[in-house]
Amino acid sequence: MKFKTLSIFVLLNLVYCVSNSKYESLLKSYEESKLENQRILEEKVNLSRSLNELKRIQEESELRIQEYRGLIATFRSLIDAGKLKIKIIDGRMVVVLSSDILFPVGSAFLSSAGIASIREVTTLLASLGGKRFQIEEHTDDTPTGIKGYTNWELASSRALNVLHTMIKAGMPEERISAASMGASRPALPNTSPKIAPQIEG
Numbered sequence: 001m002k003f004k005t006l007s008i009f010v011l012l013n014l015v016y017c018v019s020n021s022k023y024e025s026l027l028k029s030y031e032e033s034k035l036e037n038q039r040i041l042e043e044k045v046n047l048s049r050s051l052n053e054l055k056r057i058q059e060e061s062e063l064r065i066q067e068y069r070g071l072i073a074t075f076r077s078l079i080d081a082g083k084l085k086i087k088i089i090d091g092r093m094v095v096v097l098s099s100d101i102l103f104p105v106g107s108a109f110l111s112s113a114g115i116a117s118i119r120e121v122t123t124l125l126a127s128l129g130g131k132r133f134q135i136e137e138h139t140d141d142t143p144t145g146i147k148g149y150t151n152w153e154l155a156s157s158r159a160l161n162v163l164h165t166m167i168k169a170g171m172p173e174e175r176i177s178a179a180s181m182g183a184s185r186p187a188l189p190n191t192s193p194k195i196a197p198q199i200e201g
Helices: 002-074 078-081 112-126 151-168
Strands: 083-089 092-097 133-138 176-182 196-198
Touching: 002 083, 002 092, 002 176, 078 083, 078 112, 083 151, 112 151, 133 151, 151 176
Parallel strands: 133 176
Antiparallel strands: 083 092, 092 196, 133 196
């Protein structure tokens, strides 16, 4: 009887050990599966964020392109007349005015033709509701030849004269500012006396 009891006990213990081993194996597989599922979920979340970011960038790019095309259409007559150009510089839309009619060489005072051009451009820019603009005046890199009066002063004076002319032509003061680039970012090399005033928006 003892032998039978012992036999049954050993058999039951063996069955228990096998079941426990399987349980641990299943538990380990389950934990590994959970970790893998978590990793996949995180990858999906990151992918979704990346896709949303790409979509946002694409929408912003398309909006920029539409604005650029709208600006081209607005200034078409002046562009065709050779009075200005529109460029994209550092992600900003820039209106580049023809320099040869705005200022006499070395002068900070607008010519009569320059004043007329600035007024014409201002009327169109002011109609672009809510937009802010900065006038950037770039000289060439040829020294002015006047002691104490560098290209910084020349560019500053020109930028301010353009600004005041635009304000008189109807541009609200809070929508416009002026900056002098002097010869630090020359519009043209010193082989040319021309400058290129820019209005950035």
